[in-house]
Amino acid sequence: MTNLDPTQTPRDGAPAELPALPRRSILMLGVGLLAGCATSGSQTARMPSPLWPDPALFTQKPRVPLPLPAAPTLAGVIPRSAWTKGTPAVDNIDPMLPIHWITIHHDGMTPFLATDYASCAARIELIRNGHRGKGWADIGYHFIVDRSGRVWEGRDLRYQGAHVKDQNEGNLGILCVGNFDHQMPSWAQLAALDRHLRVCMAKFKVKAANVRSHQEWASAKTACPGRNLQAKMGGIRRAIA
């Protein structure tokens, strides 16, 4: 399924990204524009109908018949409930298809060095709020890896992610917090990414060759996951192969 019918409410799932910005520009962006690696100005919410009651309220069916089966729980992952009370907009989200791909991202926001629990939770919530503010159903990524090596649950794995333009079907998204055009990933973060990739590859039978960075998708015109993490991709794939 794709989300490209222009007659429909704009849907999450086809984010583009900000071009690389000079460091000073990034510092001046502030939190107001910060919305994770999948920042895009192209998505706007549908305006309410001038008619009342809005006929769309009665013609649009939820896209996901609920309840879906429970998402698999993966060992060592901090549950979503630990960092947000926000829930996904289930009428604007697709069910996850069988997982064949894993894609790695950075958040591309201001460089981030914090390792404490509260700061990391707040960073993830900031990204979720940015994505929701664009009318997307939820944070776009399924997992988030912080600089101390924690792995956090993002979008419920029952739902398709929103992290690679036109390539979200069966594609599990992992975000490494930070901006790796302007900082290095930490060793703890890389080790946790390696561990979590192995867990996901085993759980969903994904080959190492199907583990990509965001910019390795031809449809993605992006610098994500930043040059300093992109430089690690070959080693990451060799390690998990």
Ligand SMILES: [Zn+2]
């Ligand atoms: Zn990305």
